[in-house]
Amino acid sequence: MTAHGLGPNVRAMSQGRFITFEGGDGVGKTTQIARLAERLDAVGRGCRITREPGGTPFAERLRELILAKETPEHSALSEALLFLSARHDHVERTIRPALEGGDWVLCDRFADSTRAYQGAAGGVDLATLKALEEIVHPRCRPELTIILDLDPASGAARRARRRHEAGRDVAQGDRYEERDLGFQERLRQAFLSIAAEEPERCRVVDAGQGIDAVHDDIWRIVGERFGDEVA
Secondary structure (H helix, E strand, O other), X not given: OOOOOOOHHHHOOOOOOEEEEEOXXXXXXXXXXXXXXXXXXXXXXXXXXXXXXXXXXXXXXXXXXHHOOOOOOOOHHHHHHHHHHHHXXXXXXXXXXXHHOOOEEEEEOOHHHHHHHHXXXXXXXXXXXXXXHHHHXXXXXXOXXXXXXXXXXXXXXXXXXXXXXXXXXXXXXXXXXXXXXXXXXXHXXXXXXXXXXXXXXXXXXXXXXOHHHHHHXXXXXXXXXXXXXXX
């Protein structure tokens, strides 16, 4: 394993970098990933934007199943296994090839979300999730994880505003977005705990700031981590 956590079969073949974005619903991950991709493109770094669950045709079909309100009730472990199945396809067909081709991969959620949603909030044992990660993506780890932190009430207000602006029913959301503020707070604390346990990889950014201020913080962190590669 290299200093940044990617296996040698990835880092030895490419200068691609793997950055993930985490946080609760409504923290602004999509916006900030797009802003970072634009900034990286301006300094000559090709980017691949992707998401979880998703990122391949197979994984996107699983995403539909996982997020649909019509999906029958099931255990947190069953759900974790669906996420990990999607992740294996995602890593092998999208993430790893992009890194080996020299692209910077910017991913909306990765393994930390499974640890937070199905682990801390859902009750699946962390040791079980870590063992499954070693099977599914043993040599593919983010080099930098940006955790966008926002209090759940503000996140809920943002989601409602976003749906209203899109002309959707304010009450309409996926299975995760509609869970109560107590669940969202457990998620928030789970992400903060992950950041505290892995400070070299994870950096917390206050998502309650304006969009430009959040982006500036992220760009500063990327510069600190990757130096001349983004100068």
